[in-house]
């Protein structure tokens with residue numbers, strides 16, 4: 001494992017698949033299946049709703065040792081004492097790091113391996129190759145990097161690295177790991193499954209097996 005953050009199976013919530021009444025139960029199922037990191041991603045919630053959901057999720061994940069990250073919302077991350085994931089069009093990792101402090105998880109999306117300023121890398125806890133493949137879950141993405149793009153990011157940094165976007169099968173998860181990632185970030189492959197725990201377990205097994213075969 002690179003660093004202390006375990007990114008092997010990163011699950012990202014989505015209100016249409018993890019509606020509020022099922023949010024906690026869905027995330028706990030993913031954790032029972034082997035998820036190592038959870039992101040609360042909800043662009044529809046009001047500020048109060050997001051704060052409440054973030055605090056509740058933080059509390060249920062904490063006994064499992066699974067960190068929680070909120071998408072985009074540095075203000076919520078600071079108030080709830082959790083991490084944040086920022087993309088190319090959000091606040092920069094250096095800003096998030098300054099606000100949240102040295103121990104916080106700060107994730108950053110990389111859409112172009114040529115655009116990774118050293119100061120942003122230094123402020124990031126992990127990187128997300130964004131996207132690896134086209135996905136119906138998020139259509140306003142950059143051009144897909146494919147496994148070669150993941151490999152290019154890997155060559156440029158030792159930070160923990162996940163792929164995201166279109167990782168819809170254990171085979172694709174393994175492909176991303178073989179390209180050099182340390183884990184995979186998924187929405188629909190877990191939260192769109194009939195049995196999220198079983199789906200997470202299958203992905204986690206594929207990731208672990210591919211990691212055993214990966215060169216250190």
Ligand SMILES: Cc1ncc(COP(=O)(O)OP(=O)(O)O)c(N)n1
Nearest residue numbers: 071085086087088109128130164185
């Ligand atoms: C793990 C992870 N990777 C990428 C993203 C996408 O971030 P961004 O490009 O800022 O897009 P939105 O999620 O804000 O729509 C992510 N959220 N998580």
Ligand SMILES: Cc1nc(C(=O)O)sc1CCOP(=O)(O)O
Nearest residue numbers: 130131135137165166186187188
């Ligand atoms: C939240 C998100 N960010 C992306 C990016 O490319 O930055 S793709 C994405 C959604 C990924 O959904 P699924 O696992 O269902 O393909």
Ligand SMILES: [Mg+2]
Nearest residue numbers: 072086087090
């Ligand atoms: Mg964002």
